[in-house]
Amino acid sequence: MDVIELESFLNSPPRGFSTERCAGYTVVKWDQENSCVFIDEIQSSKGNVIFCNSPGREITVRTLGEYTDLRRQLTSMTIYILVSACTNTTVEEKRNRDVPDLRYYVVAINGSHPMIRWEMERGLDQTISSVAGESYSVDVDVSAALQGWVGENFQNLVDAEKVKPTWKDTHFTIKYRSDALFDIPYWFGFSKRQFKISYHGR
Template sequence: MDVIELESFLSSPPHGFSAERRAGCTVVKWDQENSCVFIDEIQSSKGNIIFCNSPGREITVRTLGEYTDLRRKLTSMTTYILVSACTKTTVEEKRNRDVPALRYYVVAINGSHPMIRWEMERGLDRTISSVAGESYTVDVDVSAALQGWVGENFQILVDAEKVKPTWKDTHFTIKYRSDALFDIPYWFGFSKRQFKSVELKPKDEETMRAMEL
């Protein structure tokens, strides 16, 4: 896993990426054979940032073949999502008021790593085995892994003041939409079953070594 500030990502793109400045926007191209990018169009002070061919944060699959292809990519390629570093005052938290991002970061997740692949496969298997033949939505959340990566003392410099951020938009969503006419609970809004999302968590060194064996 890697966490890269968005400006650094654009000024010095990683292997397989290129960023082209155009009038009023930045266009990012990437190698679709080796990466998965789930990033929506971003509105920044320097113009819009567009990741070409990205489906955005929500990915919809409608057949088992599409699901299988997506699963293969998630567990063999590096996935990139955009997270927001924000801060809230006590008053804003009580009012549940949304606040703009202080800074954006691109999170890169190596799906081929044994630990990541195991977590991903376990979460997806648990979900699809519970809702076979039905439509469902599952979130893949990296908040715990992100917090473990940056550490408890991570701070951002804002107006010459160090601020400890809260993290938002730390997930991407897979939506499976079955065409089966018997999926009555979903189509009529009666399906209330919920399952724990796929949550990528940092592991201790002993667990990581065991996963790599």
């Protein structure tokens, strides 16, 4: 696992990534044979950042074949998502500011690692229904792994003050959409599920 501040990621892309800076935006290209990138377009301090061919944080599959292919990718490639570190300083509290400081980090998760692969396969097996024709939505949450990786002492410097952030957007979502006419669990909101990835390698 790795956690890289977005600006550092763009300035020095890891292996398999490249960036092209244009007026007002940055385009990120990546090796689709070895990586899964689930990052939406984001507004950074230097303009919009666009990850080419990324489906975003929500991945929709409509057939068993598409799900099988996605499962293979999740358990054999490095997964990249964008998380935000949200902080409120004492200075901001005194100013009664409603908008906290936000910093973005790219989280890289090695889906082929035996422990992560086991957690991913177990989570998918336990949450995804085998009943044909049922739609569902599954959140894959990496907050536990992220917190374990950065540690309890991780802090951001904001207004000359060291602040421990609150992590947000620490998940990606798999949505299976069936064409069944009588998908009752989906209609009533019973098809939303979640599992956590906790292994971080520290």
